[in-house]
Amino acid sequence: MELYFLGTNAGVPTLQRNVTSIALRMLEERRSLWLFDCGEGTQHQILKSPLKLSKLEKVFITHMHGDHVFGLPGLLSSRGAQGVTSPLTIYGPPGIKAFIETTLSISQSRVPYTMEVIEHTGGVLFEDDNFLVESAKLDHRAESYGYRVVEKDLPGSLDLKRLADYGLKPGPLYGKLKRGESVELGDGRWIHASDVLLTPKKGRVVTILGDTRPCAGVEALAKEADLLVHEATFMEDLSELAHEYYHSTAKQAAEAAKRAGVKALFLTHFSSRYKDIDHLQPLLNEAREIFANTRLAEDFGLYPIQRS
Template sequence: MELQFLGTGAGQPSKKRNVSSIALKMLDEINEIWLFDVGEATQHQILRTNIRLRKVTKIFISHNHGDHIFGLPGLLATRSFQGDVGPLTIYGPSGLEQFVRTALRVSRTKVTYPIKFVVLDQGGLIYQGQGFKVYAEKLVHRVPSFGYRVVEDSHQGELLMDKLAQYNVPNGPLLGKLKNGEQILLADGTVLDGHDFLGPDKPGRIVTIIYDTRSTPTIAKLAKNADVLVHESTFAGNEADLAHSYYHSTAVEAAKIARDNGVKSLYLNHISARYLGAKAKNLEKQARKVFPNTNLANDFDRVEIPMKGENDE
């Protein structure tokens, strides 16, 4: 599982940061890529990566402001040229489908695959399948805005070969049955139950993505125990009043969420164009005083999210 930032800027593109989009690559797990927001020129950003649009099966949109959705029509059109790509599901607030359908109709763009829209209202569990669950919760912005929490199902523990050694179980189907938690019968009549030879389950990984919002208690629900929290940080820590008035958050507010909710790593995203160079790094410095494992996200950064070990909580 890997995150790749395709656009980390707020409001408008700049020379260093395109507008909002993040790819969650789950190629090893389910051979799919999910996108979170599709700002203008997202497909151009994708051309500079190894992402293939045919692998994109789900798109999650936080809200309907232009810097988060203007790239959708073009990306959907280009996906039609990728061969037999299969269906696509788009999750987002009311009005999103109208925007997409209108853009495609007026431009006389023919999309060669089915698109399903899932309209979000209050939140909760919005997807379950293939070993993953996705939750959405309403945030606080000028327009309806949603944050997302992707939760991987737990993985079965490893087969304890040292514990099995005394039984001389041959390699092959019998070991496979034990690993599946089944019972087997050995040649000497011994019955072994696979559950007795499996280590503890390994908890799945959690990724939380928070775009435009004021600081609100709902974020904590989404961020709890996340392996990676991506949080909008449009303003510096000393501009909390300004951030509140614009319905946004500060880097320090993001760090407090990470600190207070057992997050492993925080990535500051959705950075205002006013913060360039050292000023942008200062956002990271401010946040690290609150939550040390904070990183300033930049376009094309890749974040590997490893499987949790048996000793991880």
């Protein structure tokens, strides 16, 4: 899994940063791409990136403010124009379905693929054998949500020494054991997967939040996550302004990361008053005083999510 930031600015785009959109690349895990928010210009950012709309499987919208959704109609239309026919599922708060249907209908945009739009108010949104996605409400002027992506634990590696003791050589039976199946040897003996698999590999947890003030939903979603993406619209000297506009400071993001016990924190959604990376450095310093493993998200930044 890798995070790829397509936009890290708040409110409106600047010459240095586009508005919010984050891609979660899972090419090894499921050969697909998940997108979190889709601010205006997101498809242009994708054109400048290694990402492909043909890989896009799911879109998760945190809230209905324009800097998080205005790029969605164009992206959906362009995906069809490129000849992509694979299905797409979109998750978002109440209103997302009407927004998509209205804009596509009025603009006479053609979507030649199956598209399912799921409105939600939190809870478990998706689960299969490999992943679980949960959502919880945050504290913002608009109904805003965060998402917790949980990779389920993976089977441990095969214990090659034990397999050799059984006299089993590499081949199709290795694959069956790796999948958790039992296999029969030629002499009538059985080997069970639990006999030859090492400790399972812990799945990764990624939490991506929408706009929010500090609230209980943040820490519930972020608990012991490998990586937390948290807005940091302002520095702490503007904490009153942040509260008034239902946003967070870099210090508040770091405090949430520390309380939740996350492993790494990425700050994003920066106010336009912080014009470039030099102006953002004080936000990073402020956060690192509380949570050392903090980084600034940058447009077109690709960040691998390592296993523990």
